[in-house]
Amino acid sequence: IEEKKPGWTATNVMRVYIEAASQAHERLNVLTEIMFADALKKAKELDDEFEKTGKVTGILHGVPVSLKDMLEVEGYDTTIGFTYKRHQPAPKDAPLVSLIRQAGGIPFVKTTVPQTMLSFECKTALFGVSNNPYDVRRVPGGSSGGEGGLLGCDGSVVGIGSDIGGSVRIPAHFSGCYALKPSAGRVTNWGIHQCNPGFEAIKAAVGPMGRSVADLEMMTRVLLDGAPELALTQTNLLPVPYRDVKLPTDRPLRFGFFLNDGFCAASPACERAVMETVEALRKAGHEVIDAPCKARQLRSRWSAKLTSAFSRKVEIVLSFLKNDPAEAFMCQATMAKSSHNFSRWLRSLYCRYVAGDEHAARLLDANCGKSVNDVQRWMDKRNQYITKTRKLLWEEHAFDAVICPTQATPALKHGETTDNGVLVVRTVQWNIVDSTVGQIPVTFVDPARDGLSEAWEERRRANNGSKIFERHLYGPGGLYDPKDMAGLPVGVQVVGRQWDEERMIEVMKVVDEALGPRGFAPGDFAKREAASRKVY
Numbered sequence: 001i002e003e004k005k006p007g008w009t010a011t012n013v014m015r016v017y018i019e020a021a022s023q024a025h026e027r028l029n030v031l032t033e034i035m036f037a038d039a040l041k042k043a044k045e046l047d048d049e050f051e052k053t054g055k056v057t058g059i060l061h062g063v064p065v066s067l068k069d070m071l072e073v074e075g076y077d078t079t080i081g082f083t084y085k086r087h088q089p090a091p092k093d094a095p096l097v098s099l100i101r102q103a104g105g106i107p108f109v110k111t112t113v114p115q116t117m118l119s120f121e122c123k124t125a126l127f128g129v130s131n132n133p134y135d136v137r138r139v140p141g142g143s144s145g146g147e148g149g150l151l152g153c154d155g156s157v158v159g160i161g162s163d164i165g166g167s168v169r170i171p172a173h174f175s176g177c178y179a180l181k182p183s184a185g186r187v188t189n190w191g192i193h194q195c196n197p198g199f200e201a202i203k204a205a206v207g208p209m210g211r212s213v214a215d216l217e218m219m220t221r222v223l224l225d226g227a228p229e230l231a232l233t234q235t236n237l238l239p240v241p242y243r244d245v246k247l248p249t250d251r252p253l254r255f256g257f258f259l260n261d262g263f264c265a266a267s268p269a270c271e272r273a274v275m276e277t278v279e280a281l282r283k284a285g286h287e288v289i290d291a292p293c294k295a296r297q298l299r300s301r302w303s304a305k306l307t308s309a310f311s312r313k314v315e316i317v318l319s320f321l322k323n324d325p326a327e328a329f330m331c332q333a334t335m336a337k338s339s340h341n342f343s344r345w346l347r348s349l350y351c352r353y354v355a356g357d358e359h360a361a362r363l364l365d366a367n368c369g370k371s372v373n374d375v376q377r378w379m380d381k382r383n384q385y386i387t388k389t390r391k392l393l394w395e396e397h398a399f400d401a402v403i404c405p406t407q408a409t410p411a412l413k414h415g416e417t418t419d420n421g422v423l424v425v426r427t428v429q430w431n432i433v434d435s436t437v438g439q440i441p442v443t444f445v446d447p448a449r450d451g452l453s454e455a456w457e458e459r460r461r462a463n464n465g466s467k468i469f470e471r472h473l474y475g476p477g478g479l480y481d482p483k484d485m486a487g488l489p490v491g492v493q494v495v496g497r498q499w500d501e502e503r504m505i506e507v508m509k510v511v512d513e514a515l516g517p518r519g520f521a522p523g524d525f526a527k528r529e530a531a532s533r534k535v536y
Contacts, residue, residue, distance in 0.1 A: 002056045010043035010050075010062030014106065017064040017156060021109050024155030028131040030122075030146040032069040032110045033076045039064065039108035046104065059218055060105030066156035068144050069110040070117065072191040073097055080193050081113050081124030084322050094191025095234075096160065096206065099226040111146025111159070115327045116195045116317050120170060120417040120424075122146060125324040129414060133175055133525065134488050138411040141171030147209050148175035152489070153525050158215045162192065164204035166406070166427025169439040169493060172209060174411035176489030176520055179209045179439040180216045180505070181430070183498045185236045187223045195320045201379065202431050211522045213508045216438070220501055238499065245502045247400075253510060255281055256291040256393065257403040263359055263425055264469045265460040267480045269450040270405040273442040273490040277403050280514040291393075291402060328418040344368070351468065359466035363422065382432060389433050394497050401507045402495040408473060409480050410445055410488040416479050422469065427493070436501050438494040438508040441520040445490060450482040487532065489520070 001008045018036050025031040046062050056062075072078050072090035079085035097107060112130045114122050122130035122145030130145050132138040133153035140149035144161030148171025151159055161168040163181040172179035184203035192206065208219035224242040231239035247253065257278050259271045266274075278288045321330065344364055352361035370378070393399050408423050430437045452474060460470065473480050494511055496504040519528060 001050070001062055010046040010106070011040065013062055014039055014043040014064055014108065017108065020153075021064075021066070021150060021155040024133070024150050024153050027136065028133060028140070028149045028153070029128055030112050030130050030140070030149045030155070032079065032081075032112055032127055032146070033073070035073065035076060035108050035110070038075070039106050042106050046106075057104035058102060058222075060100060060103040060222060063105045064108045064157050065100055065105045065219075066109045066111055066147060066150055066159035067097070067107055068147050068159070068161045069113055070162060070193045071097055071110070071160060072193070073107055073110065076110065078110075078193050079126055080117060080195070081115055081126050082320060082322070083126045083324055085193075086126070090191075092191075095188050095226070095230055096191065096223065099188075099222055100160075102226075103222040105222070109150070109156070111144075111150055114142040114145060115324070115330055116320060117143035117162075117167070118165075118195070118317065119143065119327070119329045119421065120145075120174075120412070121327070121329065121414065122149075123327055123414075125327075131414075132411050132488075135411065135485075138413050138488070139174065139417055141174035141411065143167040144171045144179075144209065148172055148177060148179075151175065151177040151209055151211055153529075154211065154522055158208060158210040158219050160206065160219070161209050162189075162204050162206045163431065164202060164428075165424045165431055167204075168207050168209055169406055169427050169437060169491075170424070172439040172441070173406035173491040174489070176441045176491070176525070177209060177211055178213060178216055178441065178508075178520075180207045180220060180501065180508075181205050181435075181437040181439075182207050182220075182501045183434050183436050184431075185238050186227070186240075186436075186499065186501055188227065188230050188234060188237055190230075190234055195317045197316075199316075201375075201382065202428065203434065205431075211520070213438075213440075213505060213512050216508070217505045220505060224501065240499075243502050245506060247503070247506050247510065252286040253281075253400045253507065254398060255286060255288040255401055255403055256397060256399040257288060258291040259405065260459065260463040260465070261404075261426065261429075262463060262465060264408050264423060264465045264473070265463045266405040266426075267409045267450070267473070267482075268452065268456050269410055269443075269445045269482060269485070269488075269490050270408065271456070271459075272446075272450060273492050274403055274405055277440075277442055277492050277511060277515060280516070281403075281511065284510070284514040286510070286514075288403070291397075291399075328415070329421060355468055357467040360468045386433050390497070400496075401504065401511075402493075403511075404493050404495065406439060406491050406493050410485050410490050412479055419472065420469070420479075430493070430495055434498050436496045436498065436504045438496075438504050438511075439491055440494060440508060440511055440515070441489050441491045441518075442515060443490050443518065445482055445485040445488045447482040447486050450485075452480075487528075 072094040147159040152175030168179040348364040
């Protein structure tokens with residue numbers, strides 16, 4: 001638009017994405033609030049102003065922006081999927097939305113979330129089920145599932161999600177787009193609806209989702225540049241604007257990587273995504289080494305146990321349902337809420353002594369009612385875990401970043417996520433540590449290369465993970481089926497330090513460039529669909 005190319009106006013761009021979002025919604029059911037009329041009006045205002053002055057409003061001039069349905073937009077509902085929140089339009093924009101508008105961005109849709117925003121399955125009583133753009137039988141992820149699905153099929157330019165356990169990374173992994181989880185407190189979270197106010201054990205972060213690293217950088221600049229002024233009145237917000245950084249040029253970058261975490265083995269497809277990234281970085285001249293066993297021991301086993309311990313008190317979350325029927329995963333939470341759950345005790349005994357699964361048993365043991373003293377003790381364990389992990393990865397091994405799987409598998413089918421919520425450990429571990437984490441799409445499931453080979457079985461056995469969860473995924477009739485998953489996107493996490501957003505964006509550029517073109521650029525989804533779209 002700024003270059004005044006023929007046909008390039010904010011209005012024309014908005015019309016294109018209104019059509020794209022409408023088509024995506026028809027197939028995927030990912031939209032909650034339709035703001036097309038206001039978006040076109042704002043686009044016309046930007047065009048008129050540009051015609052008069054010859055200057056763009058900001059770096060987002062005329063860019064259509066999609067928003068997870070947790071952000072308040074003046075005049076529109078923020079239901080987060082609850083029926084009783086209908087017909088309650090927000091009186092003003094959330095500060096984050098105001099920052100987007102000031103930069104010239106135009107919010108044009110809001111997108112679906114799971115019930116209580118604590119699930120991979122993007123389903124609510126109000127809006128129903130959202131689908132994966134690559135296979136409508138499968139989930140787009142959660143909790144920013146509508147964002148992931150919309151961006152994955154080019155229905156938006158850039159979007160905003162949130163992440164307390166993987167909620168921007170898992171949808172990006174399942175739906176084939178990019179995402180950035182900042183450290184908590186780097187981006188304002190005022191004007192955002194949630195289901196567990198005051199929960200501090202694992203902090204949520206608001207972050208951008210897009211179709212390229214450049215998208216993430218552009219939006220992150222907008223979100224961070226407003227922080228100094230907002231921090232004058234808002235709590236827990238770092239008053240630091242976007243800082244331009246340069247990576248070292250006198251040495252190659254030093255990456256660590258790992259495939260398995262000691263809790264649940266990664267599928268062959270997710271392993272391959274990591275190894276393709278590793279080989280691409282090595283070919284580009286960077287140092288990439290297998291993260292030591294000691295580092296693996298610090299990661300998912302403890303993060304799973306800590307997550308279970310902190311998620312025990314679900315009464316507040318359940319209270320948000322009111323008269324809405326509980327989805328399947330919330331029914332499990334309802335069963336677990338008693339402090340003296342006899343069923344939980346029996347299941348723990350079964351896991352430990354019958355199934356021989358100490359991992360699952362310890363999770364159940366940790367998932368019990370806690371006194372104030374218990375909570376303080378677990379918070380101390382959390383802090384020790386954070387310190388040990390940071391010291392090992394960033395001080396002892398001096399990694400610039402760590403490459404690892406996002407999930408054990410690619411996108412699961414609708415209903416299959418109910419009993420597999422614990423697989424969030426691969427992402428939530430970095431929420432506990434409060435790392436900055438990027439999510440990059442790498443490849444697609446290939447049945448010829450992603451089967452359960454004997455070599456993979458040996459690695460799985462060496463992982464010594466949860467027998468129950470691994471059997472559920474990889475045993476007879478297991479959920480991982482590379483033939484049925486053929487063509488699904490597979491991504492990796494690029495993990496950095498706390499408060500490291502700007503540098504991690506530069507690192508993501510290095511990783512993305514090393515991988516090269518691979519079918520995830522804007523417009524590639526339509527080309528792929530035209531060539532091999534599945535119909536169900």
